[in-house]
Amino acid sequence: MGDVAVRTAAIIGGGVIGGGWAARFLLNGWDVRVFDPDPEAEAKLAPVLAQARRALPSLTDVALPDEGALSFHSDLAEAVADAGWIQESVPERLDIKHRTLAAVQAACPKDAIIGSSTSGFKPSELQEGAARPGQIMVFHPFNPVYLMPLVEVVPSPATDPAIIARAKATLSALGMFPLHVRKEIDAHIADRFLEAVWREALWLVKDGVATTEEIDEAIRMGFGIRWAQMGLFDTYRTAGGEAGMRHFMAQFGPALQWPWTKLMDVPAFTDELVELIAGQSDAQSGHMSIAQMLTARDDNLVGMMRSLKANDWGAGAVLNTHEAGLRAGTVLGARAEDLEDVSAPILTVRRAVPLDWTDYNGHMNEARYLQAFGDATDRFMALIGCDAGYIATGGSYFTAETHIRHLDEVHAGTVIEVRTQVLAGAGKKLHLFHEMRDGARVLATGEHFLLHVSLETRRPSEPAPEILAALERIAAAHAGLPVPEGAGRAVGQRP
Ligand SMILES: NC(=O)C1=CN([C@@H]2O[C@H](COP(=O)(O)OP(=O)(O)OC[C@H]3O[C@@H](n4cnc5c(N)ncnc54)[C@H](O)[C@@H]3O)[C@@H](O)[C@H]2O)C=CC1
Numbered sequence: 001m002g003d004v005a006v007r008t009a010a011i012i013g014g015g016v017i018g019g020g021w022a023a024r025f026l027l028n029g030w031d032v033r034v035f036d037p038d039p040e041a042e043a044k045l046a047p048v049l050a051q052a053r054r055a056l057p058s059l060t061d062v063a064l065p066d067e068g069a070l071s072f073h074s075d076l077a078e079a080v081a082d083a084g085w086i087q088e089s090v091p092e093r094l095d096i097k098h099r100t101l102a103a104v105q106a107a108c109p110k111d112a113i114i115g116s117s118t119s120g121f122k123p124s125e126l127q128e129g130a131a132r133p134g135q136i137m138v139f140h141p142f143n144p145v146y147l148m149p150l151v152e153v154v155p156s157p158a159t160d161p162a163i164i165a166r167a168k169a170t171l172s173a174l175g176m177f178p179l180h181v182r183k184e185i186d187a188h189i190a191d192r193f194l195e196a197v198w199r200e201a202l203w204l205v206k207d208g209v210a211t212t213e214e215i216d217e218a219i220r221m222g223f224g225i226r227w228a229q230m231g232l233f234d235t236y237r238t239a240g241g242e243a244g245m246r247h248f249m250a251q252f253g254p255a256l257q258w259p260w261t262k263l264m265d266v267p268a269f270t271d272e273l274v275e276l277i278a279g280q281s282d283a284q285s286g287h288m289s290i291a292q293m294l295t296a297r298d299d300n301l302v303g304m305m306r307s308l309k310a311n312d313w314g315a316g317a318v319l320n321t322h323e324a325g326l327r328a329g330t331v332l333g334a335r336a337e338d339l340e341d342v343s344a345p346i347l348t349v350r351r352a353v354p355l356d357w358t359d360y361n362g363h364m365n366e367a368r369y370l371q372a373f374g375d376a377t378d379r380f381m382a383l384i385g386c387d388a389g390y391i392a393t394g395g396s397y398f399t400a401e402t403h404i405r406h407l408d409e410v411h412a413g414t415v416i417e418v419r420t421q422v423l424a425g426a427g428k429k430l431h432l433f434h435e436m437r438d439g440a441r442v443l444a445t446g447e448h449f450l451l452h453v454s455l456e457t458r459r460p461s462e463p464a465p466e467i468l469a470a471l472e473r474i475a476a477a478h479a480g481l482p483v484p485e486g487a488g489r490a491v492g493q494r495p
């Protein structure tokens with residue numbers, strides 16, 4: 001047992017869930033060591049990583065850190081030796097989990113965090129017979145782990161509180177939402193819920209009331225969309241009208257006595273039931289490969305979460321917090337006064353091209369070039385102090401003129417950078433030149449003329465002195481730079 005490598009995760013069991021954890025850690029810059037006795041483990045992980053690399057960078061408007069190093073180990077002790085985080089994702093069998101956790105604790109650092117992905121076992125069950133019970137807890141994730149924010153953090157009374165706090169902070173830094181389950185129960189919170197819905201659905205199919213497809217339509221055309229943004233209780237609160245939950249309960253409370261559920265009973269799990277469900281599922285979706293379904297799933301999840309991000313709501317608010325963490329300590333989160341040297345064009349955007357920015361031509365749509373340049377302008381404004389706080393006081397910039405040159409195509413997943421040069425910045429006037437690159441290639445340039453305005457009169461106005469001072473400092477520093485190629489160019493002009 002050596003020193004702890006804080007940003008090294010050991011993934012024990014690299015199946016559906018272990019693979020998702022591996023991708024989540026790796027794409028957030030952690031080194032990842034995988035132990036799985038299956039000789040196909042490496043081959044199984046490859047498509048999961050490919051899916052994650054395609055989808056996860058699309059979620060945020062700031063690029064993720066560089067990927068960590070991935071290694072596969074045939075010896076569990078070697079994989080966990082100095083790991084700071086150990087995530088057990090072996091099959092849902094208590095005897096296998098006990099054996100695995102014992103082997104982990106025999107070789108891992110005493111202050112490493114050990115989590116189990118178990119869907120249903122209580123942490124106190126996992127801790128039975130453990131060398132250091134306080135080190136073990138449950139981190140129950142949701143599939144696909146690289147995209148879904150929720151992870152149920154379930155300690156037992158024996159779990160060390162210091163580990164809980166450290167674990168929650170780490171999960172947040174990975175862009176996840178750690179939900180602290182205060183009282184351990186079988187199947188935690190979310191799987192209680194999923195199990196109830198699952199059992200009800202089995203009854204509906206078994207009794208011939210609905211097919212698997214009809215049940216899925218009932219979810220995805222209706223309450224599934226509502227739940228994704230507001231959950232259960234807030235949804236029902238809004239359904240109660242102005243009187244909210246009290247009216248809702250007065251109206252639907254009596255249904256508790258009516259035969260509205262079959263949850264007091266479970267259908268017999270027979271071969272016949274399995275055939276009925278699996279046959280209907282084949283008829284419903286057998287025309288798609290699982291890989292096609294996973295791609296559709298990821299695209300839909302990314303699109304939904306990005307919509308929620310725009311509203312800073314629910315899972316989208318978690319993304320915004322993650323993004324603020326990615327900006328912190330970099331030029332993308334700095335104020336002008338924090339930057340000693342502003343003499344070169346300033347990095348204002350560093351992001352991956354998200355999946356939903358590409359169009360029928362298979363490359364980034366023209367409108368997204370303006371979006372990226374608009375984001376660069378917003379970032380420049382924040383840099384000189386024209387941020388949300390300043391705008392709330394009634395001052396801002398409006399764009400009066402824009403000229404974009406589309407110089408090269410770019411595809412989803414590519415990391416693009418925008419650097420911004422101030423061509424003029426004095427009084428009310430702000431003249432910016434943005435250059436977008438993906439490393440060596442210049443992809444586009446954007447030239448923008450803005451005026452500072454009063455949001456009250458909607459007319460041009462002088463910026464606050466501190467904004468002007470920050471702007472003039474950068475403008476003076478950029479005055480000595482060559483005029484960028486393409487600046488002031490008219491549309492259609494020959495090169
Ligand atoms: N599949 C799901 O939707 C979810 C599963 N979970 C939980 O995650 C855990 C893993 O489930 P899945 O990934 O779905 O299973 P899986 O069957 O896809 O993967 C299990 C992996 O563990 C490996 N394995 C078997 N014995 C091992 C051992 N002694 N040491 C190391 N690796 C071993 C297998 O080779 C396999 O790759 C379970 O506890 C499950 O309840 C949690 C959330 C969702």
Ligand SMILES: C[N+](C)(C)CC(=O)CC(=O)[O-]
Pocket residue numbers: 118119141142143191194
């Ligand atoms: C079905 N399941 C119990 C394995 C589901 C989970 O544990 C969470 C999920 O991702 O649905």
